[in-house]
Amino acid sequence: MRLVPIECVKEDSLLGKTIYDIEGRTLLKPGVKLTTSLISKIKELNIFSLYIVDDYSDYEIEDIIKPELRQKAIKTIRQTFTDIERVSLAHDFKKRSISDYSKKEQDYFASINSISEELLDNILSNKHLLVSLVDIKNMDSYTYQHSVNVAVLSLVLGISLKLPKYKLIELCTGALLHDIGKTFIDSGILQKPGRLTEYEFSIIKQHPIKGYDFLSSIYDFNSNSKLIILQHHERIDGLGYPYGIKDNKINYMAKISSIADVYDALTSDRPYKRAMCPGQALEYLMANTGTFFDYELVKVFSRVLVPFPNGTIVSLSNGEIGIVEENFPNFPLRPSIKVLKSIDKNNIGSHINLLDELSIVISDIEYST
Known part of the structure; x- marks a missing residue:
């Protein structure tokens, strides 16, 4: 199979990967023949690329995690972010113990930790630690799908670096929640289809601090996971945000998640920007080592990535x-x-x-x- 922009999908091609709705329910299964009307309906779902099977692409591309686990993780992140967004108007970040949270909120935090462990165990069960699949995103659930992808990519890199299991769990948890601060940002700015103004971008740049402050109100939330949330937009050269810290001042796991975050963003379709092909995204990472990204981490990341899967x-x-x-x-x-x-x-x-x-x-x- 191969990944194709939806405008390039030819009639009578076969769908290669399942399409899900925003709730994680199956809409179309692999093997469905893609008619003109069906392609039009998929476009209406704000899905811009599809995996297809045609005469050139009889190769299978396997996801590094099970599809049902991916959907479970996306659903958990969506429920967590949605509930936090609902109560975020108060912006009350005073120190609280876990007993101050509702039963529902406590369940969310427990679910995030459980998902982190499941993702890690699932990836460790793979014989080959290689990433070749670009996840197909519905624009209406981009943030949640992106969060799961960043966690998976971070874990693959962390495992390759031989981090101990407890640190991998901390890494995965921080990566899953790296954008949680966006629940406190005006959705009109977050979903703006065009270029942001300088003022709007200054608002966006507050999301790492807002996420960090929110999770700091939970007395037992892990410090490494919080620093991933706070520092995933910092740069090695000190020109990142929110604090402009550089190199060894940046948390090691935040450096890992930063690479995963940028790679997944570059290879994702957005309403205002089509996805960069994986090879070009990898070249971007390589070209920006020493400025944006840690050189050694990008070098390891490039070894576990397959930007041009067989059949491309x-x-x-x-x-x-x-x-x-x-x-x-x-x-x-x-x-x-x-x-x-x-x-x-x-x-x-x-x-x-x-x-x-x-x-x-x-x-x-x-x-x-």
């Missing part, structure tokens, strides 16, 4: 178009390609191993072949 159709810098047939550990941008289209007809069907052909690079992903 790509254009090459030599003008040819091919399909990815094999990926190699530690070289995420240099897979082996089978040529599908070439000016030289003799090259069609031949193989190019980008590990050997260093003068050739992948230029982009092709969708209309």
Whole structure:
């Protein structure tokens, strides 16, 4: 299967991955034939990309976590954020013990911890710690899906760094809740389809502090998880926010979540911006090491990422178009390609191993072949 912008999906293609509604209920199952009317209805759900199966893409792309666990995690985050948003008008961040919370709120906090443990156990059960799937997001539930993706990506990186289990749980919890401060921000600003004004952006930049202050009112909330929430927009060069701290002043786990946060945001469709292809997003991370991101962490992240899964159709810098047939550990941008289209007809069907052909690079992903 392969990921295709919805405007490039051809009639009679087969759906490759389940489509869920905002409540996590199944709308369409894999294998459904995509008619013109069905594609139009999917567009109305604010879904901008689909996994499809066609003549070029009989490869399977597996999610690193079980689909039912992903939906359970999204539902838990949505319920937590929605309830906090409902009571957030008071903005009362005085120190409280867990007994000061309602039974419902206590259940949410317990559920977040439980989800963190389930996500970790599920990922640890995988034989290969590689991420190749870009999650399909419904724009109406973007924040919740994004939160789960950031947690999963953070865990994969944390496991690769051999963090102990208790720190992985702290990392996952902080990543799941990294944007909780946005529940205290005007939704009109958060959902604005166009460019933010300087004033609006200054309001947005308050969300790490608001999230940190809210969770600091809970006496037993872990300090590492809180610092992820507070510092996930800080930069190595000190030009991030909210405090402009740099390098070793930034919490180590916040540095991890920052990479996951930016990668998932770049590879996600938004109403005002189409997704960047995973390869370009990885190149962005690499290009900004030492300024935005920690160099060593990005280097490890690149080893567990498969930006061009088998079955991806790509254009090459030599003008040819091919399909990815094999990926190699530690070289995420240099897979082996089978040529599908070439000016030289003799090259069609031949193989190019980008590990050997260093003068050739992948230029982009092709969708209309």
